[in-house]
Amino acid sequence: MEFEIRLSKKQDFGKLIELDHRIWSAETTPAIIAWESIQEFAKRNPEGSQIVALVDGDVVGYLGYHPPTPLETNQHVLELDIAVDEKFQGKGIGKQLLEKGKIAAKEKGINKLSLRVLATNEGAIQFYKKCGFIEQGRLIHEFYIGGKYVDDILMYLLLDE
Numbered sequence: 001m002e003f004e005i006r007l008s009k010k011q012d013f014g015k016l017i018e019l020d021h022r023i024w025s026a027e028t029t030p031a032i033i034a035w036e037s038i039q040e041f042a043k044r045n046p047e048g049s050q051i052v053a054l055v056d057g058d059v060v061g062y063l064g065y066h067p068p069t070p071l072e073t074n075q076h077v078l079e080l081d082i083a084v085d086e087k088f089q090g091k092g093i094g095k096q097l098l099e100k101g102k103i104a105a106k107e108k109g110i111n112k113l114s115l116r117v118l119a120t121n122e123g124a125i126q127f128y129k130k131c132g133f134i135e136q137g138r139l140i141h142e143f144y145i146g147g148k149y150v151d152d153i154l155m156y157l158l159l160d161e
Contacts, residue, residue: 030150079115119138
């Protein structure tokens with residue numbers, strides 16, 4: 001399967017919203033985002049702020065990134081969020097999104113990538129580990145989802161190693 005990886009464009013916003021609404025669930029995120037408009041999405045995710053994967057012109061995945069805090073002393077870190085349509089998982093798209101993200105981060109002088117993943121999302125945890133991410137901490141019982149407490153796992157990857 002061939003796919004294209006590039007920075008997001010305004011014309012992708014509708015498809016990115018559809019993807020978010022389709023893939024996020026209580027098993028994969030503590031807060032399901034319900035975008036109400038393209039304008040709301042664009043304000044939070046301006047053009048070029050995500051790396052997108054396309055198959056036959058359709059958005060099937062993305063990698064978002066942002067500094068975890070506004071502190072100047074924390075600007076060497078990017079926190080990631082990644083999503084790949086279930087129909088396209090296991091085909092190398094997520095790995096390519098992360099690889100493109102690593103290259104872009106290094107070009108911007110970023111030293112560390114971090115992410116958060118629910119302990120119940122075992123597939124994602126294994127994927128991140130295969131891509132070199134290491135667990136750096138765990139927020140015990142951080143969320144109460146579906147009648148049970150769920151840990152939030154913090155993972156990282158240093159780019160200068």
